[in-house]
Amino acid sequence: MLYAVTVHQDAAGVAGAVATAGSLPAYRLVRTPPPPVRPPVLDADQRRVVDHAGGPLLVLAGPGTGKTTTIVEAVARRVHDGLDPEAILVLTFSRRAAQELRERITRRLRAAVGAPLAWTFHAWCYALLRLRRPADPLGVPPRLLSGPEQDAKLRDLLAGTREVGRPRWPAALAGCLTTYGFAEEVRAMLARAREVGLDPDALARLARNAGRQDWAAMATFYADYLDALDNVGAIDYPELVQRAALIAEGDGVGAELRRSYQAVFVDEYQDTDPAQERLLRAVAGNGADLVVVGDPDQSIYGFRGAEVRGLLEFPARFPHADGRRADVVTLRRCRRLGPVALAVSRDVARRIPATGLPAEYLRAHRDLVAAGPPVVERVEAQTYTTAGAQAEGIADLLRREHLENGTPWDRMAVLVRSAARSMLLLRRMLVAGGVPVEVAGDELPPARDGAVAPLLLALRCVDSSPDELTAQAAHTLLTGPMGGADPTSLRALGRALRAAERAAIAAGAAGAGAYGSGTPAGAAAPAASAELLRQAVVDPDRTLLMVEEHLARPARRLGELLRSARAVRAAGGTAEDVLWVLWSGSDWPARLERASVAGGAAGRAADRDLDAVVALFAAVGRASDRHGPGTGIGPVLDELEQQQIVGDVLAERPARPDVVRLLTGHRSKGLEWDLVVVCGVQDGEWPDLRTRYSLLESERLERPELGGVREPVTRTELLADERRLFYVALTRARRRLVVTAVDSPEDQGMSPSRFFHELTDAERLGVSVTRGRSRPARPLTLPSAVATLRRAAVDPESTPAMRQAASVRLARLAAALDDAGRPLVSAARPGRWWGLVEVTSGEVPVVAADAPIRLSGSSLSALATCPMRWFLEHEAHAQDVSNTEMGFGKVVHALADEVATGRTPPDLDELDVRLDRVWRHLGYEAPWRSEQQRVAARQALARFLVWHTAARGRRLVASEVPFSCDLAVGGRTVRLRGFIDRIELDDAGRVHVVDFKTGRTAPSAADVVRHPQLGTYQLAVRAAAVAPHGQGAGAEPGGAELVHLRLDAGPDPVPDVPGPDAPGAGVPGPGAPAGRRPVRAPKIQRQEALPPDGLTWVDDLLVDAVECIAAERFPPRPGADCPMCAFRRCCPAQDDGRQVIT
Structure with missing residues (x-):
């Protein structure tokens, strides 16, 4: 205004x-007079409605037929004929629709009206209740419960039923009375009972007749629930309509209402439920002037209790005073859809069942004629290979429509079947594609938005004891926007913490170590990095004492933030107070503000995140108010996390201009845009034919006059409901309609649904079908444009004129600045181009020229396999190492050493006991995973005992033998060092090296011939770095072997099981009980002995390694290990990698 x-x-x-x-x-503020409203030109059908003399009238109005205009003109006609505007009642189903009707009627009448002309059903019922309700002693009007408030009230009452034993629920339901799911079942039952006109007594009678004990208990709870609401002066939405109907049916009230309202109009009548129909019968029955407008093909709110039968049977249910059936008028001229879209929608509508309405009316209703101005319309059906390609394709389509055709953003919309399944991915991809997008505030509950997940997790942590903080929660918070740690810095902090604890253990500060007494030798080690990071957040002052500040900063900052929030909670602060401390206590808000001001895609993402945070604060505030003073954080969080829909708000937020709307098909009802994309018409999603059966079967309740109980919803009825929703989505577009689906080439991938196939079958009607689209090769975005120009500017195949033109445009983009003088397109500046950046050399060499190059057997093997992977693992420490896998190997190796040195007998049961003492310290997150690996560890030790006790013609001389030797290689000193798991001597005095492996795979036989690790060990033996008992310098190698303790040797029979007193007793044999299956000998792979002197292939590997490290060139080397490599995604040698190292 x-x-x-x-x-x-x-x-x-x-x-x-x-x-x-x-x-x-x-x-003085003087209202600007509204522009004059010219009466619209009505067609003959609309004129029949406007000229209707009185009595009940059903108006069948399809999409775009001008039903709102018809209602406005009918109201204006009655006022023009002398009817008082306050004697006209207009009802509709949404606040937005009621507001639009009020504004249009007021402008059309050009006169002040004392009372609202258009209401929602619930608003009018509330007004009637306040007017006719017995006076409250304090004059307090009844308070409407929102959805979340009702949930909270129901849960409280259900919890009380267990204590007082009323009602007596069936034993099968006793365990679920306090669950959120059961509260939702009860809420649905209460709503349905009111919709069909069942009070507690009627529901009790129905329960007795049907033999339903759960319904009988529900009837008792129903009465108690209504009493509880009355005691606090509250009322819920279903009861609001029920009580309004009871008042309207009271003595004299109905007659008075009919005198007050001499003309009643109802829009979207197909969405009425039986209770609302009952109310209308009391207000405008008996042949009164009642005009209802609706479309049976757009009845999409059956899940809320709406019954399309009310519209289809309206002529019989609301007859004239003389008994004649109500009149019917069909609006047949569609002003929204062009000929192609209209033909497609007619093809869909004809598949929708609509029994109850005379065939001639239904035929006239569906045979619409395009009557709008001629437009260039397009109806398209597109399939994509993946969901990601679909989202990116939609983003590119919207941008092209906006930039090439000039369609404003706010005249485009994307519709989905389900907000929970599709909306988050689509919103993220649209924002990334440079499309400004808005999701309606009540489409997704705040807790479902990933932007606020860190705040909710932090709130949950503050509400619990610090010791209850899990390692996963600590990791999530540290790497989130409040902690601000990236994975690399977090790994560095974990290593620093482990080093600090290792030093403490070595110094005896940790007493017997983390494992306590009886720990296998060599197994005492710091806790897992995840556990140490958790401790750093819980108690940063103690845990981070010996860690450098730049590494400790994220954990210290997060720990102090959580401590501050707990202090506010302890001082009596509300959930909203604590949330504010968490939000304002980091630099996250400032970063979002800077990104928002900078604009672009990052700015739009920041705007979206800020909107989500604001919505979360509002939701937390409302939930705190509902629970009342003194409520802790837990109940508020429980309510938010269980919300499936957003709590009611008094007014809908208007749509923002210049943004694309992203919303569900249900919410699109009554709206229209120039371009509409109907996304995700997938098999299993649209139509969604999952059975809607509920525990209490509220969907089976029926009006008493129809027997009270109906048959379960059939698959045919579900399909009809889904087709109506699809029909609504298809009829929202004025100029261009695009329907998309994913058609995966994989056998078990996503595929289009029957609705999509029905659409593609309509190619004869003018539908353009495109199949198998992938991600846009050149999306119409600024980054893509810059990439194309850069490619053209440096492409030697381009003409000089083309390169010059591309360079000029890049220069213009590079020179563009925002209002703050910052570059708008940094990527256009050559200084930011990766290909023009000189290869840098580190200020500090990987290995100083005068320092020895330290190599172990495993590192030489890694360097020979892939230099890039070796550098990232051994020098950059960039691999996210699995501490549990490392711990598994350490424990098995330590126990094998104890058996070899005689400190532990070779008995599996004894080893099992030793294993149990340390297993819990390995830090497996999932119990099932821990149990699985515990079984694998026992089997590995059993294989070891089989191998250990077998005769090999050699004798054991040492276990876990350290070695170190310096070799001159290529002018540099190479220091070989490491540990050899086991050394044995044969009868000829030759040294045999054994290396135990606990991995799940084995190298090929060809690879073992020149296995670098085994070769290194043999070279160390030959170089006298290992001097076993009885041998002098320069022992002769006898070969080496890999013993795979997690792999069986093959189908050989199990060796005889030693007796109870013999070595190896306890190894399960063929007759072992369940859970202790027989094990075979481990898989063994042997390497031939190195010659006693002269250069060998191992020396060649050392030369190559020295040259690679000295030159500091670490190229990737594709091989068999690539599929399992942790760096595959960033490896330039892989198709799915990206260049990060040169």
Whole structure:
């Protein structure tokens, strides 16, 4: 509404203003007169409605047929004929629709109206209840419960039923009374009972007749629930309509209402439920002037209790005073859809069942004629290979429509079947594609938005004891926007914490270590990094004492933030107070503000995140108010996390201009845009034919006059409901309609649904079908444009004129600045181009020229396999190492050493006991995973005992033998060092090296011939770095072997099981009980002995390694290990990698 500021002064006022120092002229707001509204040109069908003399009338109005205009003109006609505007009642189903009707009627009448002309059903019922309700002693009107408030009230009452034993629920339901799911079942049952007109007594009678004990208990709870609401002066939405109907049916009230409202109009009548129909019968029955407008093909709110039968049977249910059936008028001229879209929608509508309405009316209703101005319309059906390609394709389609055709953003929309399944991915991809998008505030509950997940997790942590913080929660918070740690810095912090604890263990500060007494030798080690990071957040002052500040900063900052929030909670702060401390206590808000100001895709993402945070604060505030003072954080969080829909708000937020709307098909009802994309018409999603059966079967309740119980919803009825929703989505577009689906080439991938196939079968009607689209090769975005120009500017195949033109445009983009003087397109500046950046050399060499190059057997093997992977793992420490896998190997190796050195007998049961003492310290997150690996560890030790006790013609001389030797290689000193798991001597005095492996795979036989690790060990033996008992310098190698403790040797028979007193007793044999299956010998792979002197292939590997490290060139080397490599995604040698190292 527009206002103008006008100064009204007379001469005396001017004189007074001059005489009085400091006085100002008087200002008065004068409303700008609205522009004159010209009566629209009506077609013959609309004119029949406007000229309707009185009595009940059903108006069948399809999409775009001008039903709202018809209602407005019918109201204007009655006012023009002398009817008082306050004697006209207009009802509709949404606040937005009621507001639009009020504004249009008011402008059309050009006169002030004392009371609202258009109401929602619930608003009018509330007004009637306040007017006719017995006076409250304190004059307090009844308070409407929102959805979340009702849920909270129901849960409280259900919890009380267990204590007082009323009602007596069936034993099968006793365990679920306090669950959220059961509260939702009860809420649905209460709503359905009111919709069909069942009070507690009627529901009790129905339960007795049907033999339903759960319904009988529900009837008792129903009565208690209504009493509880009355005691606090509250009422819920279903009861609101029920009580309004009871009042309207009371003595004299119905007649008075009919005298007050001499004309009643109802829009979207197909969405009425039986209770609302009952109310209308009391207000405008018996042949009164009642005009209802609806479309049976757009009845999509059956899940809320709406029954399309009410519209289809309206002529019989609301007859004239003389008994004649109500009149029917069909609006047949569609002003929204063009001929192609209209033909497609007619093809869909003809598949929708609509029994109850005479065939001639239904035929006339569906045979619409395109009557709008001629437009260039397009109806398209597109399939994509993946869901990601579909989202990116839609983003590109919207941008092209906006940039190439000039369609404003706010005249485009994307519709989905389900917000929970599709909306988050689509919103993220649209924002990334440069499309400004808005999701309706009540489409997704705040807790479902990933942007606020860190705040909710932090709130949950604050509400619990610090010791209850899990390692996963600590990791999530540290790497989230409040902690601000990236994976690399977090790994560095974990290593620093482990080093600090390792030093403490070595110094005896940890007593017997983390494992306590009886720990296998070599197994005492710091806790897992995940556990140490958790401790750093719980107690940063103690845990981070010996860690450098730049590494400790994220954990210290997060720990202090959580501590501050707990202090506010302990001081009596509300959930909203604690949330504010968490939000404002980091630099996250400032970062979002900077990104928002900068604009672009990042700015739009920041705007979206800020909107989500604001919505979360509002939701937390409302939930806190509902629970009342003194409520802790837990109940508020429980309510938010269980919300499936957003709590009611008093007014819908208007749609933002210049943004694309992303919403569900249900919410699109009554709206229209120039371009509409109906996304995700997938098999299993649209139509969604999952059975809607509920535990209490509320969907089976029926009106008493129809028997009270109906048959379960059939698959045919579900399909009809889904087709109506699809029909609504298809009829929202004025100019261009695009329907998309994913058609995966994989056998078990996603595929289009029957609705999509029905659409593609309509190619004869003008539908353009495109199949198998992938991600846009060149999306119409600024980054893509810059990439194309850069490619053209440096492409030697381009003409000089093309390269010059591309360079000029890049220069213009590079010079563009925003209002703050910052570059708008940094990527256009050559200084930011990766290909032009010189290869950098580190200021500090990987290995100083005068320092020895330290190599172990495993590192030499890694360097020979892939230099890039070796550098990232051993020098950059970039791999996210699995501490549990490392711990598995350490424990098995330690126990094998104890058996070899005689400190532990070779008995599996004894080893099992030793294993149990340390297993819990390995830090497996999932119990099932821990149990699985525990079984694998026992089997590995059993294989070891089989191998250990077998005769090999060699004797054991040492276990876990350290070695170190310096070799001159290529002018550099190479220091070989490491541990050899086991050394044995044969009868000839040759040294045999054994290396135990606990991995799940084995190298090929060809690879073992030149296995670098085994070769390194043999070279160390030959170089006298290993001097076993009885041998001098320069022992002769006898070969080496890999013993795979997690792999069986093959189908050989199990060796005889030793007796109870013999070595190896306890190894399960063929007759072992369940859970202790027989094990075979481990898989063994042997490497031939190195020659006693001269250069070998191992020396060649060392030369290559020295040259690679000295040159500091670490190229990727594709091989068999690539599929399992942790760096595959960033490897330039892989198709799915990206260049990050040169």
